[in-house]
Every structure is written in structure tokens, then in C-alpha cells.
Amino acid sequence: MENKTKLLLASALIFIISVSFRQADEPALFTIPSNFPKPTYDFSKNPLTKEGIELGKTLFYDAALSKDNSISCGSCHQQSAGFTQHGHALSHGVGDHFTKRNSMPLANLAWGNSFGWDGGVHDLDLFAVSPITNPVEMDESLANVLEKLRYSSNYPQLFEKAFGTDEINTERFLKALSQFMLTMVSANSRYDKYMRYEGVELSPAEIQGMEIFKEKCSSCHSGQLFTDFKLRNNGLKLARNDDTGRFEVTQADEDKFKFKVPSLRNLTSTAPYMHDGRFTTLEEVLDHYASGVENSPTLDPILKQNGTLGIALTTDEKQKIITFLKTLDDDDFLNNNRFSESSGFSEFKPAKKDFFAEVVDLKTVSPQTKATLQQSLAAYLKIKNALVKKNTDLVAKETESFLAVLQKMDKTKLTPSQKDFFDKINEKLAFDGDHIIEGKPFYDHQSDHFGDFSKSFYLMMASFKPNKTTLYYYYCSNSAQNWVSDKANESNSALLNNKCGSVQMKTILPKL
Ligand code: HEC
Ligand code: HEC
Incomplete structure (x- = not known):
């Protein structure tokens, strides 16, 4: 009552x-x-x-x-x-x-x-x-x-x-x-709906996990926001970068290694964890609390009760806590258009320059390199089309073929500086490519990494343009257009003609 x-x-x-x-x-x-x-x-x-x-x-x-x-x-x-x-x-x-x-x-x-x-x-x-x-x-x-x-x-x-x-x-x-x-309020997880009696039931394992969590974790991760907003030292081993946390603000010894108790909502999407992202899984986090807590003068007293370090947790309890924590994932929040970038890649416009034609024209590279460039461009356009269709499985598949094509690049005819450039760009493309594939369930995420991917790719294509000493790379933040040009002033006309909301960036690429 x-x-x-x-x-x-x-x-x-x-x-x-x-x-x-x-x-x-x-x-x-x-x-x-x-x-x-x-x-x-x-x-x-x-x-x-x-x-x-x-x-x-x-x-x-x-x-x-x-x-x-x-x-x-x-x-x-x-x-x-x-x-x-x-x-x-x-x-x-x-x-x-x-x-x-x-x-x-x-x-x-x-x-x-x-x-x-x-x-x-x-x-x-x-x-x-x-x-x-x-x-x-x-x-x-x-x-x-x-x-x-x-x-x-x-x-x-x-x-x-x-x-x-x-x-x-x-x-x-x-x-x-x-x-x-x-306006970014996350309050529509299964847990929230359960708490608000909105017809959602939690499983027995989830409820047990919630009970264990309340007993063992909620003194710091308290209330509906899962934090008491205090600064505390939860016993992480000293990190390489010597981040002293709260001490950097107050210079008071008692604040050394204290960090804000974070909320625990949407953990499935926010890995890695802790202020330095040292743990990639929730299992590692729970292992930390159970057996990894390190003593120090500022370690939170809650984590050294009765002379024992950490929180006693059985394997089963750890699993149940994790099961409970996943009820705090809020898909509404993660997908709500209110918070999404409005002019994303769903309106992707083709590159301003027709790179395909330019590659066909190239006379300075070996036939095999030229063939690889053409193939990679074709593969790149397929990724772009798949993104426009929002077919994320296809995006991942096309990205894999793109990366496979790049592996075939014949680098024997490149000068050492060219080779160095390509190795760097390839590394970057592989990195972004992996993230595109890894983000398969998230269209937004794939699009984000595709933005980085486009930049590197355009730079690579542009570097083959003969007889140019300087190339400018333009980034139109409002319409998601990127292009490379040899004209320094294209950004002005872009501002006028393409309604680019903001000033353009130019990256100068030395002639290879
Ligand atoms: C003494 C207070 C305290 C207790 C008890 C505590 N935590 Fe924490 N927790 C913290 C602090 C402080 C951090 C941030 C530490 C940092 O990043 O340096 C943290 C971080 C985390 C993170 C990382 C979140 C992120 O976004 O990076 C998770 C997950 C977590 N705790 C889960 C738990 C669980 C589960 C329990 C119970 C087994 C628990 N915590 C008990 C204080 C506590
Ligand atoms: C280079 C990456 C990067 C960029 C760009 C960035 N942030 Fe952050 N943001 C971080 C990091 C890292 C932290 C944690 C900072 C710390 O503890 O020193 C953070 C923390 C925050 C927090 C604190 C959240 C909390 O719960 O305490 C807010 C708010 C925030 N950022 C807003 C912004 C806004 C607004 C912008 C753009 C003006 C922005 N960030 C740009 C990386 C970034």
C-alpha cells in the first residue's frame, strides 16, 4: 500500500x-x-x-x-x-x-x-x-x-x-x-518497463541477478540511475598512463585514483569498460570485483570490509549479475531518431569527382595496380550502395571483398615513400573495414566507420593523379560528401552550391 x-x-x-x-x-x-x-x-x-x-x-x-x-x-x-x-x-x-x-x-x-x-x-x-x-x-x-x-x-x-x-x-x-x-534520456529498458509495471516480466535468473546486484553492487551503483554520482576508488590496478582521477582536479591525496561511479545502462553497447577502457567484457569486470581489487590508501572502504579485499562472488552469482545487467539495455534509446545524426549516409551523395574515369586515365601506374584500383573502386561503390539500401549483411560482405582486393595490390613498382603511404592507408582501411564488419547489427555504426573509410580511400585514389603537387581533401559535414581536388578554393563554391553547412577541411597530400 x-x-x-x-x-x-x-x-x-x-x-x-x-x-x-x-x-x-x-x-x-x-x-x-x-x-x-x-x-x-x-x-x-x-x-x-x-x-x-x-x-x-x-x-x-x-x-x-x-x-x-x-x-x-x-x-x-x-x-x-x-x-x-x-x-x-x-x-x-x-x-x-x-x-x-x-x-x-x-x-x-x-x-x-x-x-x-x-x-x-x-x-x-x-x-x-x-x-x-x-x-x-x-x-x-x-x-x-x-x-x-x-x-x-x-x-x-x-x-x-x-x-x-x-x-x-x-x-x-x-x-x-x-x-x-x-533530451537523451534512457529509460525504456526491460528493467524500466518491469519497474513501471508496463507488462514486462523478468526471468527468474534476471530477478535473482537483480537481488545479488542489490546486495553486492548497489551501495555505489545505486537507485534507478545506477550511480550515487560519487567519486570512488574501486581498486583498479594502476594503469600505464598514471591517471590519478579526482586528484587531478583537487590535488588532495585522499582523492587519488577516485573516479565517478558510472551508470550501468546500455552496457552491452558501451564496452570497453572503466575510465581507461581496460576491460572488454563484463566477465572481466566481475572478475575484477571478485578477485582483482587492489588495496591502496584511497580504496573505497566498501571494498575492504572485515579485512577482505573485493566482493565475494561465486561463478554463478557473477553470471546472474551479468544476466541482470543486460536487462538495462535500452534499444529504444540506441535507435531513437531523435538522437541520430539527421543527414547521415542514408542520403549519401556520390563523390563529386568521377574517380572511376580518373583511374581509367591513369598512365603512371603498372597495369596490375591499375586493375586493383579499378576493382577496389567497384567494390567500394558496392559498399556504398549496400549502405544506402541499409542492408547491413551486404555491407559487411562487400567490405570483406573490398579488403580482399586491396591485399592483391602490386607494390613492387612503388617507390619507398609511395609504399610507405600505401601501407599506412591500407592499415587504416583495414582498421575501419573491420569496424564496419564488426558493427554489422548497427547501420549507424557501419555508416560512421564508412565515413573514415571513404576519406582514406579517396586519398589513396587521389594520390595516383599524375602531375599534381598538392591535393586538397574536402569534407562536407552536412551532406556527408567528401572529395579530393587539386583546386584550393573548391570549398567556397561547395559552400554555395552544395549547401555544406560548415567550413571545409583541406588536407594537403604531397605528391608521391
Ligand atoms: C565502492 C563502490 C563500487 C562498488 C561496490 C561497485 N562499483 Fe562498479 N564502479 C565503481 C567505480 C568508481 C567505477 C568507475 C571506475 C573507473 O573507471 O576508474 C565503476 C565501474 C563499473 C563498471 C564500468 C562501467 C563503464 O561504463 O565503464 C561496471 C560494469 C561496474 N562498475 C559494475 C559493478 C558491479 C556489477 C558491481 C557489483 C559486483 C560493482 N560495480 C560494484 C564503483 C563501485
Ligand atoms: C576525442 C573524443 C571526444 C570528443 C570529440 C568529445 N568527447 Fe565528450 N567525452 C570524451 C571522453 C574521453 C570523456 C571523459 C572525459 C574525462 O573524464 O576526462 C567525455 C565525457 C563527456 C561528458 C561527460 C559525461 C558524464 O556523464 O560525465 C559529456 C557531457 C560530453 N563528453 C559531451 C561532449 C560534447 C558536447 C562534445 C562536443 C562538443 C564532446 N563530448 C566531444 C570524449 C570525447
Whole structure:
């Protein structure tokens, strides 16, 4: 009975709060799930609007926020990977530099009270400054980003729609990003539906797992968000990169190696785990708690009770906890179009230049290399078509044939510097190719890696163009077009003719 009264009270509160965010005739922009507590974010200082969220989303997926226009927030926070960076223990940014830490999942940020693995930022509105200015992330200055936006063809209008005038300033920029991120609520897992009595039952093993979890894990991973938002040391062995966590913010010895207790939603999609991505499976995580916890002055007292290190867990208990954790996967969240990059590869436009014709024209390479290039181009076009059809099995299959063709490249006639270039590009293509294949169930994910793949591939094709000393590589972040040209000023006409939302990147490729 008492629970029922609580539930009733909670739903009344939620009704009131959700109504206050509702515009006339529009669906609510933000609703508090009935099994969640009250958010901590102060919405009154940044009221959500449809246009503000839309602007935030455009910014989130715009590579113009980085120095060479190559990395967007979405590059490291990919929806299909629970908004982490798929396949990366340490996330990587501009110029393929690796950051020190594993990209964090973005979900339910409205409930957070500190952000980053070390909880160093207390206001979500201020967080974006850190990735933008960090030299190994986006390596750009805020002033430059704002300049790029001011001179773009689309942003002044988007800011006007969101904020009433076309003024583009730091506060508006950051607030719009927050608006989008705040809408990323993950609360539709089987567990949530079970908690909200929405007709979902959990299996006996899942329920047992939940009970064991409550007893052994929920002192830190507590409540419906599965975190108490505190900074704690969970006994990880010292990592190579000497990351001292919270200590880096406070310089207080008692904060050494403390990291924010992360939420445990969508774990199936967010591997690898921990601040440095050291564990690739949940089995490894559970083994850590059962037998890998290392003692240190700041180790959380919960993990050294009665003089024993770690949490006692049998093999069966570990498996049941994992079974339970999987009930926190939220497919609605991972596939919801509201959070997806709108101009993705479903609208993929062909490369501006007809590379096929150019390859046919090549006179400088051996017939075998030329044949390989033609075959790989044909294979590449097949991947692209399969992506447009959203046939992910076919995408994987065509990618495999593409990589097989590349293996046949005759490198005997290349100069050492050419060979070096090709080895590097091939390595990159193989890396992205593997990720395309690996991401088979996720169309978004395959498309993401195909973007990187296209860049390398175009560079490779372009490098065969005879008699050119410099080649420019253009990246059109809004329409997903990439092309290579020998003209330095093509980006301007591209801006006008192709409605590229943001400034183009040029990578200069020395003549081989
Ligand atoms: C190069 C990869 C990279 C890029 C680009 C990037 N992030 Fe992150 N993001 C990370 C990493 C790594 C962390 C953890 C940072 C830390 O602990 O120091 C993180 C953490 C966060 C968090 C904190 C989440 C939490 O629960 O505490 C937010 C919010 C966030 N990023 C938003 C953004 C936004 C907005 C952008 C674009 C302006 C962006 N990120 C760009 C890698 C990236
Ligand atoms: C003493 C507090 C504490 C307890 C108890 C605890 N954890 Fe954690 N957990 C943490 C902290 C802190 C981190 C982040 C550590 C880091 O990355 O340096 C973490 C990280 C994790 C992660 C990685 C999540 C990610 O996104 O990378 C998983 C999974 C996890 N814990 C599961 C569990 C399970 C299952 C239990 C019970 C067997 C448990 N934890 C018990 C504090 C705790």
C-alpha cells in the first residue's frame, strides 16, 4: 500500500513537471520517467525548445567544432555505442591522437551533478568547452568555433530560430548543446518497463541477478540511475598512463585514483569498460570485483570490509549479475531518431569527382595496380550502395571483398615513400573495414566507420593523379560528401552550391 501511495505521488509530480515543459499541441520535450527521481539540472535557466534542441543536435554532429573540421562530438559519442566511441579503449580525436580516457556514455545527463570521469565540471552547460579546447580531442578555440558558425550559411538562421536573434555567442552555443544532450534520456529498458509495471516480466535468473546486484553492487551503483554520482576508488590496478582521477582536479591525496561511479545502462553497447577502457567484457569486470581489487590508501572502504579485499562472488552469482545487467539495455534509446545524426549516409551523395574515369586515365601506374584500383573502386561503390539500401549483411560482405582486393595490390613498382603511404592507408582501411564488419547489427555504426573509410580511400585514389603537387581533401559535414581536388578554393563554391553547412577541411597530400 505504502508503495502505491508513493507511486501515485510520484506520477502526480511527473505530470506537473512534464506539463511545464510541454508546448501547445507538441509532445513533451522532456518527460521524467516515472521510476526516476527529480532531475538536478535547472531547466529554468535554459528552457528547452524544439528549435534549441534541433540547433544543439546540429552542433553535436558538426565537425566544424574541431580544428581541422574532422571530429564532431558524435565522433566520440556514437548513438549505436550508447554514445561512447565504439571499439576504442581510449577515445581518439583530431589527428588520430588518443585521449587519456575512455569516452563516457551520454545518457540521463539531466540527473548528473558532476561530469567527466573525475567529476571536474559541475555544470553540464560548461562541459563542451573541455573537449573542444583539448588538444587531443577537438583542439579548437571557442572563439574560432563561433567564428566558423557566424560565417556559415545555416547557423545564423538556426540561432535566430532558437534564441530570437541571429547572435551567436558562447552562452547560446553551450546552452543549445545542453538542450540536445538533456533530451537523451534512457529509460525504456526491460528493467524500466518491469519497474513501471508496463507488462514486462523478468526471468527468474534476471530477478535473482537483480537481488545479488542489490546486495553486492548497489551501495555505489545505486537507485534507478545506477550511480550515487560519487567519486570512488574501486581498486583498479594502476594503469600505464598514471591517471590519478579526482586528484587531478583537487590535488588532495585522499582523492587519488577516485573516479565517478558510472551508470550501468546500455552496457552491452558501451564496452570497453572503466575510465581507461581496460576491460572488454563484463566477465572481466566481475572478475575484477571478485578477485582483482587492489588495496591502496584511497580504496573505497566498501571494498575492504572485515579485512577482505573485493566482493565475494561465486561463478554463478557473477553470471546472474551479468544476466541482470543486460536487462538495462535500452534499444529504444540506441535507435531513437531523435538522437541520430539527421543527414547521415542514408542520403549519401556520390563523390563529386568521377574517380572511376580518373583511374581509367591513369598512365603512371603498372597495369596490375591499375586493375586493383579499378576493382577496389567497384567494390567500394558496392559498399556504398549496400549502405544506402541499409542492408547491413551486404555491407559487411562487400567490405570483406573490398579488403580482399586491396591485399592483391602490386607494390613492387612503388617507390619507398609511395609504399610507405600505401601501407599506412591500407592499415587504416583495414582498421575501419573491420569496424564496419564488426558493427554489422548497427547501420549507424557501419555508416560512421564508412565515413573514415571513404576519406582514406579517396586519398589513396587521389594520390595516383599524375602531375599534381598538392591535393586538397574536402569534407562536407552536412551532406556527408567528401572529395579530393587539386583546386584550393573548391570549398567556397561547395559552400554555395552544395549547401555544406560548415567550413571545409583541406588536407594537403604531397605528391608521391
Ligand atoms: C576525442 C573524443 C571526444 C570528443 C570529440 C568529445 N568527447 Fe565528450 N567525452 C570524451 C571522453 C574521453 C570523456 C571523459 C572525459 C574525462 O573524464 O576526462 C567525455 C565525457 C563527456 C561528458 C561527460 C559525461 C558524464 O556523464 O560525465 C559529456 C557531457 C560530453 N563528453 C559531451 C561532449 C560534447 C558536447 C562534445 C562536443 C562538443 C564532446 N563530448 C566531444 C570524449 C570525447
Ligand atoms: C565502492 C563502490 C563500487 C562498488 C561496490 C561497485 N562499483 Fe562498479 N564502479 C565503481 C567505480 C568508481 C567505477 C568507475 C571506475 C573507473 O573507471 O576508474 C565503476 C565501474 C563499473 C563498471 C564500468 C562501467 C563503464 O561504463 O565503464 C561496471 C560494469 C561496474 N562498475 C559494475 C559493478 C558491479 C556489477 C558491481 C557489483 C559486483 C560493482 N560495480 C560494484 C564503483 C563501485
